[in-house]
Amino acid sequence: MKGGVELGGIVLALTRNDDLTVGTRQALPKKCRDPRIFSVPCTIGDCTFANAMLDLGASINVMPTSIYKSLNCRDLEPTRMTIQLANRSIVQPLGVLEDVLVQVDELMFPADFYVLNMEDETPGKGSTLILGRLFLITTKTKIDVHARTLSMEFRDTLVQFNIFEAMKHPVKDTSLFGIDLINELVKEYMQADTGIEIKAETKSTNQHKKKSELPDSNQLGQIVSRPIGEYAYLGDEQQFPIIIANNLHQEQEEKLLQVLKQHKRAIGWKLSDLPGINPSICMHRILMEEEAHPIRKKQRRLNPTILDVVKKEVIKLLVVGIIYLISDSSWVSPVQVVPKKSWMTVMKNRNDKLVPTWVQNSWRVCIDYRKLNQATRKDHFPLPFLDQVLEKLAGKSHYCFLDRYSRYMQIHIAPEDQHKTTFTCPFGAFSYTRMSFGLCNAPSTF
Numbered sequence: 001m002k003g004g005v006e007l008g009g010i011v012l013a014l015t016r017n018d019d020l021t022v023g024t025r026q027a028l029p030k031k032c033r034d035p036r037i038f039s040v041p042c043t044i045g046d047c048t049f050a051n052a053m054l055d056l057g058a059s060i061n062v063m064p065t066s067i068y069k070s071l072n073c074r075d076l077e078p079t080r081m082t083i084q085l086a087n088r089s090i091v092q093p094l095g096v097l098e099d100v101l102v103q104v105d106e107l108m109f110p111a112d113f114y115v116l117n118m119e120d121e122t123p124g125k126g127s128t129l130i131l132g133r134l135f136l137i138t139t140k141t142k143i144d145v146h147a148r149t150l151s152m153e154f155r156d157t158l159v160q161f162n163i164f165e166a167m168k169h170p171v172k173d174t175s176l177f178g179i180d181l182i183n184e185l186v187k188e189y190m191q192a193d194t195g196i197e198i199k200a201e202t203k204s205t206n207q208h209k210k211k212s213e214l215p216d217s218n219q220l221g222q223i224v225s226r227p228i229g230e231y232a233y234l235g236d237e238q239q240f241p242i243i244i245a246n247n248l249h250q251e252q253e254e255k256l257l258q259v260l261k262q263h264k265r266a267i268g269w270k271l272s273d274l275p276g277i278n279p280s281i282c283m284h285r286i287l288m289e290e291e292a293h294p295i296r297k298k299q300r301r302l303n304p305t306i307l308d309v310v311k312k313e314v315i316k317l318l319v320v321g322i323i324y325l326i327s328d329s330s331w332v333s334p335v336q337v338v339p340k341k342s343w344m345t346v347m348k349n350r351n352d353k354l355v356p357t358w359v360q361n362s363w364r365v366c367i368d369y370r371k372l373n374q375a376t377r378k379d380h381f382p383l384p385f386l387d388q389v390l391e392k393l394a395g396k397s398h399y400c401f402l403d404r405y406s407r408y409m410q411i412h413i414a415p416e417d418q419h420k421t422t423f424t425c426p427f428g429a430f431s432y433t434r435m436s437f438g439l440c441n442a443p444s445t446f
Contacts, residue, residue, distance in 0.1 A: 038143060040150065040161055042129075043103040045071050049129050054141065054150075058132035063097065063113035067128060073097055076115055083114070087303045090339060091116065102131075104139065104152055105159040111135050232257060234264045271320045271409070276434060279412045284435040284445045286417040292375035294330035297368070299424045306337045306363070310425050313365040322409055323430040329422035332429065333367050340364040366438055367423045373440035408442055409434040 039051040047070055060083070068076075076095025084090050093114040102109050111134070118128075135141075139152040150161045234240035234257070244256060268274045302310060317323045340362040349355050413421065413435055421432040421439070435442050 038150065040104060040131075040152075042131075044100060045073075047071060052129040052131055054136060054143075055130050055132055056136070058130055059134070060132050061111050061113045061135055062130040062132070063115050064118045064128050065094065065115055066118075068097060068113075068115045073100070079114070081114070083116070087305045089305045102135070107139070107152060107154050107157060107159055109135070109139050109154070111138065234261050240264055240267075240269060271316065271322065274320075274410050276410050276412055282411055282445070283414050284411050284417075284439070284442065285414045286372075286420045286439070286441070287377040288375055288420075289377055295371045295375070296330070296332040297334050297371060297424075299334040299426070302335075302337070302426065307426060309337055309363045310335055310365055311427060314425060314427055314430065318430070322434050323432055326419065326422055326429050326431045329419045329429065329431065331372055331420045331422055333369050333372060333421075333423045335423055335425045336366045336368045338364050338366060367421075367436060369421075369436075369438040369440075372420060373438075376440050379441040379444045408437055408446060411435040411445060 037051075038054040040054060041048070041050050042052045043049070044067075047067065060081075074097075077098055079093060079096050082090050082092050093116050095115055097113045097115055099110050100113055102111050111131070139154070142151045144150075148162055152159050230244055230246045232242055232244050232253075234242060242260065244253065248256065314323070318325075411434060413432055418431045418433060421436055422429055423431075435445065
């Protein structure tokens with residue numbers, strides 16, 4: 001305790017300028033201003049970049065799509081790498097541009113760039129070109145912040161820059177660069193199921209059907225996903241997409257599509273197409289334990305990417321009436337957003353060993369109902385065993401798979417129990433009118 005008091009006295013004495021002596025002031029270093037981002041001017045082909053950013057936290061070199069198109073370079077090499085950004089979102093680059101010659105003053109260095117599809121790209125503003133650790137090692141970069149110099153060398157040639165002169169830019173940079181995670185509606189629906197890029201092909205025998213066979217596993221690594229099939233559309237202009245088996249004869253395909261087109265109204269293509277089951281037939285109830293006490297949990301802060309995902313999900317459910325705004329509730333649960341992993345590939349780890357890795361291409365908004373579930377009276381409904389399900393499928397020649405996304409939301413929640421499903425987010429507090437994922441007795445009700 002004595003040492004702590006003495007140490008605190010020293011810190012207090014050093015922070016009070018009026019009590020400092022002249023000798024103590026001369027012993028303290030002079031405070032310097034922030035040098036901001038470390039950047040250097042460079043040239044690639046006919047394009048010159050005044051402030052290519054040097055990023056010690058980046059393990060790769062990054063180039064936006066706009067710069068790649070302006071360079072008119074060769075085609076990109078395919079890659080299976082997934083990149084985790086600073087906001088913890090995971091994206092997949094379009095490809096790798098290998099052996100790019102980067103000229104820094106008199107020196108020329110080879111580098112590989114991963115091309116990312118970015119939005120709100122503004123040429124000439126901000127550091128759109130990122131040079132990572134691999135480039136810094138290749139150029140033997142040395143940064144002396146105290147001397148305000150940055151040097152690169154190759155053999156006997158040495159190039160130096162003044163940090164503050166090379167990094168002049170506005171104090172407040174309002175430009176924002178983000179990853180474009182949203183593709184066209186049809187492509188997003190397809191990739192959400194398989195994680196594979198779809199290329200539509202039109203057959204002359206059927207003007208309303210556009211199909212594309214999925215590439216084999218040699219092109220995408222060992223993919224552990226749904227069986228390989230073909231994509232067809234029940235409507236015009238690639239509307240109402242479905243997946244059919246790829247081993248059907250032409251006559252079987254035509255008959256199957258004809259039946260599906262006649263009954264396509266029976267399939268819910270969007271949330272507004274799900275009116276829900278009649279409450280008199282089935283309704284979900286949340287019965288509490290005798291000694292249960294209401295619990296209200298606070299919502300943690302969300303980064304901008306996750307916040308935008310939550311906003312879109314809330315608006316989508318609010319428009320169709322699945323949730324409603326509530327002013328007060330004794331039960332409040334927070335929102336949790338997790339990556340949605342759709343397909344699996346094989347990648348090398350740090351030890352150069354091939355390991356299976358899930359690839360994420362979207363987000364899933366969940367409600368943390370753990371406290372509510374602990375206080376809920378459990379319904380011990382016996383779920384069917386897997387071997388019993390397989391026995392029912394044995395000997396059948398044709399199978400039909402339904403993507404039962406949002407299937408829980410067809411079941412209404414009892415009005416007196418709806419306030420227990422209340423969740424909070426930065427846009428307000430909302431309660432469910434339909435059964436939500438995460439409730440402990442939801443599987444037995446379904």
